[in-house]
Amino acid sequence: xxxxxxxxxxxxxxxxxxxxxxxxxxxxxxxxxxxxxxxxxxxxxxxxxxxxxxxxxxxxxxxx
Numbered sequence: 001x002x003x004x005x006x007x008x009x010x011x012x013x014x015x016x017x018x019x020x021x022x023x024x025x026x027x028x029x030x031x032x033x034x035x036x037x038x039x040x041x042x043x044x045x046x047x048x049x050x051x052x053x054x055x056x057x058x059x060x061x062x063x064x
Contacts, residue, residue: 008020016057028061
C-alpha cells in the first residue's frame with residue numbers, strides 16, 4: 001500500500017509523518033517537552049491551522 005501525503009485535510013491528522021511543514025512537527029516536540037517538564041499548555045491559533053492535529057499527533061507519537 002502506498003501512502004500519499006495530503007497537505008490539507010478536512011480531518012485532524014494524528015501521524016507525525018503526515019503533518020504539513022516543519023513548524024507543526026516542531027510544535028509537537030515543544031508540547032512534549034513542556035508536558036514532560038510538568039507544565040500546563042495551551043495551543044492557540046486561528047481556525048483550521050492545525051491545533052487539533054498537533055495535539056492528536058503528540059498523543060499518538062508519545063503514547064499519552
